Every structure is written in structure tokens, then in C-alpha cells.
Amino acid sequence: MNNLQHLARVRDEDLAGQASGAGARALLASITSEEPAAESAIGPARRRTSRWRTRLVVGAVAVTGLAAAAVIAPAVLGPRGPATSYANSAIDIELRGDMYVATIKDPFADYAKYTEGFKAVGLNVNLEVVPVSPTQVGQITGMRLSGPLADNGESITNGTSPEGCAFGSAGCAMTVEVARGWTGWASVRLGRAARPGERYQNWRSAMKKGEMLAGYRADGKTVGEVMAEVRRRGLEAVFQIITPAPDNDGYGVDPKQQSAKVGDDWMVWEVQSEKAGVVRLMVTKERLPKNPVYGDTKILDE
Amino acid sequence: MDDDRRTRFEAVYQQTYEHILGYAMRRCDSPEDAADVVAETFAIAWRRMDVLPPGGASRLWLYGVARNVLANHRRGQARHRNHSMELDADLADLYAHSPETSVELGAIARAFEQLSEDDRELISLVAWEGLDRAQIATVLGCSRNAVRIRLHRARKRFSKALAAAGVTVNHLIMESA
Numbered sequence: 001m002n003n004l005q006h007l008a009r010v011r012d013e014d015l016a017g018q019a020s021g022a023g024a025r026a027l028l029a030s031i032t033s034e035e036p037a038a039e040s041a042i043g044p045a046r047r048r049t050s051r052w053r054t055r056l057v058v059g060a061v062a063v064t065g066l067a068a069a070a071v072i073a074p075a076v077l078g079p080r081g082p083a084t085s086y087a088n089s090a091i092d093i094e095l096r097g098d099m100y101v102a103t104i105k106d107p108f109a110d111y112a113k114y115t116e117g118f119k120a121v122g123l124n125v126n127l128e129v130v131p132v133s134p135t136q137v138g139q140i141t142g143m144r145l146s147g148p149l150a151d152n153g154e155s156i157t158n159g160t161s162p163e164g165c166a167f168g169s170a171g172c173a174m175t176v177e178v179a180r181g182w183t184g185w186a187s188v189r190l191g192r193a194a195r196p197g198e199r200y201q202n203w204r205s206a207m208k209k210g211e212m213l214a215g216y217r218a219d220g221k222t223v224g225e226v227m228a229e230v231r232r233r234g235l236e237a238v239f240q241i242i243t244p245a246p247d248n249d250g251y252g253v254d255p256k257q258q259s260a261k262v263g264d265d266w267m268v269w270e271v272q273s274e275k276a277g278v279v280r281l282m283v284t285k286e287r288l289p290k291n292p293v294y295g296d297t298k299i300l301d302e
Numbered sequence: 303m304d305d306d307r308r309t310r311f312e313a314v315y316q317q318t319y320e321h322i323l324g325y326a327m328r329r330c331d332s333p334e335d336a337a338d339v340v341a342e343t344f345a346i347a348w349r350r351m352d353v354l355p356p357g358g359a360s361r362l363w364l365y366g367v368a369r370n371v372l373a374n375h376r377r378g379q380a381r382h383r384n385h386s387m388e389l390d391a392d393l394a395d396l397y398a399h400s401p402e403t404s405v406e407l408g409a410i411a412r413a414f415e416q417l418s419e420d421d422r423e424l425i426s427l428v429a430w431e432g433l434d435r436a437q438i439a440t441v442l443g444c445s446r447n448a449v450r451i452r453l454h455r456a457r458k459r460f461s462k463a464l465a466a467a468g469v470t471v472n473h474l475i476m477e478s479a
Contacts, residue, residue: 005430007410007429009327009397011430012321012431014324015324016320018396023337023389023391023393024315024389025388026389027340032311032312032348034345110361111317112317
């Protein structure tokens, strides 16, 4: 995003998955094994405690105001059933026919706001709206699901509201549609337009139609050749050194192996959109008999 | 009631652990210090569940707590928590794998280091934690307008320090909402 970010030791994204790591779990267990009422255990320095408390109260007041303003119209069916519609500042969910249509009112909202909305209508959906390259705005870029499909054979799809509108035009919002009667659990990533300089969180080939290197084939060419095209288009590039799997069936990215100086004679196997104006060349030092990213049969369909 | 508290805490912990870990790692030179800050921050959250705000606001609240823990730590007042071997091992590993600051960034890094702690923290909350003014106001417990003014001044001082170091300021975007 900016040079200052490079000064940071890590980005939060680099820490993805840490929360489920051994250290995080051990800490959680150790903290929650403590008696929560042990307020005075905060330390011998009572002055410190009271200053914290002052700050915390200020924070809590501000937040209460927010929450009250956010819930607009939760229409509840009755004391026993969940609501069929829900709205907060981030998301608007209503039942239309066989589908719950969730309209994303604020694509930059905290994810918890979305989850809260789905939960209110009885759906177990975690939605993350992430910055993506232009061709995947409004698309579901990743989904993990459990549970059978609903009776009508559907589960979760993306759409627009009003239907068929073009993103970027006034009043056009992204939607996520969930089949009524679907009882599973899902974690969904929906693409939104990136802010200036924001790194994309999808893995889109930059050679696809609508992306930065559309109409160009970089796979199997040398870094020198591809960089000439990158510069010709006024783009910048970053490198990602990939480690091919045995027999070049797939690849991995080893964060420890990224420091090598990439030469013009290195090989490019795929180029992905990194952020606006910047592509990411996925490279190896060696010329390989088979593309580890695509295999033998890459068709650039779109 | 107790179970409810636990469930709520675990949810917050899952949602914010990586953010708080990142916050601590970006500000601590050693994995041991970062582990202390993370452990102490969440320990406080566990004790103060009654005031822990729900949803996304909990992250901002925890940044505020982490900031105080860190300040106390720097003043040598923090009590060392007996956090687990696993956490220490995780963090040692993360530190070992985090890339070195590149040479070209040296001048920027030095200019950044020269700023006062308050200026650095403000700019960091924008550049590293990606917070906007309203969120920073929540973290720091001050008004949005105060953040706007302080941030403006901090950026000015930073630009000056950069210019003195011969760094072109144009390339350095410090965007915020």
C-alpha cells in the first residue's frame, strides 16, 4: 500500500492462521483458566488499573452509540423463530421467495457486522468482503461450505441489487444470496473494488481478459521478456519465487526462499494481479519441462 | 453465564488475535516482548469482558489496551506474564521468518525513527493497522478532530524529516480516510 508498510515487520495478512496455531491456543487456554473475577490481579500498580478503566469506559460509551444507530429494523417473526429480515449499517437481508438476499450496503464494514446479519435470520454464514482485481469485483472468490444443498438444489450465489446492474454505477450493490432452508455452515469471500494502492486478495491471472496483462502470454517466457512487456504497458512487477512440487505437479511458496535476486534469465510460469498497476511474476530459476502452476493444459478462457 | 463469557471471549480472541499479534510484532524488537504484549492484552480483555465492546469495535478497544501495555512495558513496569512455551515458540518462528527491512528503506526508516513516539504511533495506526481517523480516535480515546490535527502535524514533521534525508516525499503515500 505504501512504503511505510514495508517498514512493518509483518502485515496482519502474513499472520493469517496464527489464531489457530499452538501458541494462540495455549495462550487462550491459559487466560480463560484464570478466575475472571480476579480484577485486582491486574497488577500491584493500582494507578495503572484505574487509568485503564477510564480509557475503557470512554471506549465503551462510544461503541454503545454506534450499535444503537446501526440496527435499523430487525423485524422479528415471533419469540421462537429467527427474523426473516434484518438490517444494520453494513448489510440488509431479506427473504425473497426461496432465497435470502443479503445486500452489502457497506463493503468496507467490519466482517462481524455481516455475520451478525446472517445470524439474525438464522443463517450460519461468515462473509468477508475483500479487495480484488477488477474482473472479480462482486464475485465470490472463495467459499468453504458444509452441509447439504437446500431443497431447490441451491446454496450460496452472488448477485447484484438491483438485479443486473453494473458495479460502480449509482445505487448498484453487491449481494450474496442464500437458499432458504439451507442449514449448513459457510465461509464466503466476496470481492470488492480495491482502494487506491490496496493489495488484491484474490489470485487472478493478470493475463485474463480485463486484467493488466490481458492478451499477453507470459507463461514459459523469461523474466527479461516478460518485464519488457510489463514496462511497455507502464506497469510495475514484483516477484514471487515458487517451489515446484515433485514432477512439477503444483507448487508452493516458501517465505524463506524469497530473498534471492531474480535474474532476467529466470522463468515465468504465471503472472497474477497484485494491486493496481503492479503484477506479480511467479518465477523459478530453472527452466522446467512442465508449468508447475498450470500443468500442461492451460487455457486462457476469459 | 460463565460459559457465555467464555464463548464471547473466544470469539473475540479468534477475530482479533492476528491483528493484536501484528500490532505487537510491528512495535516490539523481540519475540519475547511481543509475546508479553499479546498475552497481557488478552488477559486484560478476559478480566474486563464487562466493558469489552462487541463486534468489530473490540479490535479497536484491544489496540487501545495493547498500546497501554506496550507503554508500560517500555517503562519497565509491565509484569512478565508466564505465557506458554508454545506462544514463545510461535513468535520466535515468526520473527525468524520476517524479512529484513530493505536497504532502500533505510533513509525512510531512520526519518521515521526520529519522530516522537506519538507521531510515530499515529502514522503507524494509519499505515500499518489501516485505521481511519474515526477508528484512531476510538483507539486513542480522543476526538476525531484532534486526530485530524495531530495526524496533519505528524505528517508534516515526517515529510520534513524525509526531505532532510533526501527522500522524495511524493512517493510516500500516507493515505487515510
